[in-house]
Amino acid sequence: MLSLLSRSCHCRTRTRDTLLHIRSFSFTYPTWGKHDKKSTIRIPSKKAAAAKARRKAVIAAAEDAKAEKMTLAKAISVLQAVEVASPKNTYELFIKTEIKSGIAVPKGRVNLPREAKPSSEEKILVFAEGRQAEEARKAGAHIIGGTELVDGIVNGRVQATTILCTPALIKAITPKLGRILGPLGLMPSERRGTVTDDIAGYLQRIQGTSEWRADKAGNIRTPIALLHFPVEDVVQNIRHFLASVKKVTGNTRDAEARRMKGSGPRPVTTISKVMLSSTQGPGIRISDF
Incomplete structure (x- = not known):
């Protein structure tokens, strides 16, 4: 009788121990291997970075060449046709400049031959x-x-x-x-x-002059003429305004001549895009700016 009881107790203990062993959980901390040369982050050299920048510039130039552009006179005639029923609407000129880090945004003053808005x-x-x-x-x-x-x-x-x-x-x-x-x-x-x-x-x-100024991204927007202005007046206003922007950004020949004389280097801010639009008309890229 005693042997049976002891055997029964031994079985129960063994079963409990087995269940505990089965349900036990273990946790091990992950081990981090040493960084080898393949897993390290590669920092490109200045030469490689410059080459990459040149490739991107070539691609961007190719995409820009594909964009449809018009001469200034053609763009004005298209917008006049679109706005034929709204002669009091306004032409707007958009100029994109590629400002660099540390360079102040372009800013200047201009006196348009025929003002399009009250100063x-x-x-x-x-x-x-x-x-x-x-x-x-x-x-x-x-x-x-x-x-x-x-x-x-x-x-x-x-x-x-x-x-x-x-x-x-x-x-x-x-x-x-x-x-x-x-x-x-x-x-x-x-x-x-x-x-x-x-x-x-x-x-x-x-x-009698009005001030223009680019935003932080280098974009310049300004009303430049009214739709009922003669084409000659619109062209004259646009050319006059562009001359002011080119002078401030160092894109004029006289600015280059001053640099050649040794007056000190002056950064040139590239003008990458000029567009003409109207109140209800599309934006048209200008080719002859």
Whole structure:
């Protein structure tokens, strides 16, 4: 009897141990092998990166060559035919510039032979003191002062569409305003003529002109003429505006001549695309810009 009981208990214990053994779980941490040469990330050399960039440029040029383009005169006639019932509609000019990192967006002023829109109201700020501040006030500047204006510009309380500065104050305002006004194309610059002792003369020169400016991607859009303008007036407006853009971006022959004379290197911003459209018409690529 005792032997039977002991055998029964032994069987039960054995069965329980078997079940526990079957249900047991194990966990092992993954082992990470050493990186071999095949698994490492390869960083292309400068030569390889340059070759890849050239291949991409060739492909992009080939695709651009396939795009349908028209001469300026042909594009104007097509848009006039589309807008024949809407003579008060507007032509819009689009210019694509290839701005590079660290280069300010293109910005300039132009006086079109025949304005297509009322000129927007400007607000001119001048950093000047003493006699030059008084001259700026008489010439029509809206905001005039010295370094006390810097904090207002940084905080956004003081805003302007054009900012001029005398050479005596440019070093004092640059440390705080360069990083803010530079990307906006508003920082006074000797190259652009906005750092000058002749504040009154500059303000007289810009009277009757309108400002154009590219966006952060380098795109310039502007109404350029009305549909009821004669073709000659439309062409003249477009050529006049393009000349202003080419001068600012360094794409004119006179700019190249100045570089040859040793006046210092000036970056050239490529104009990759020019399009003409209308209010209800399509955008047409221009071939002869």
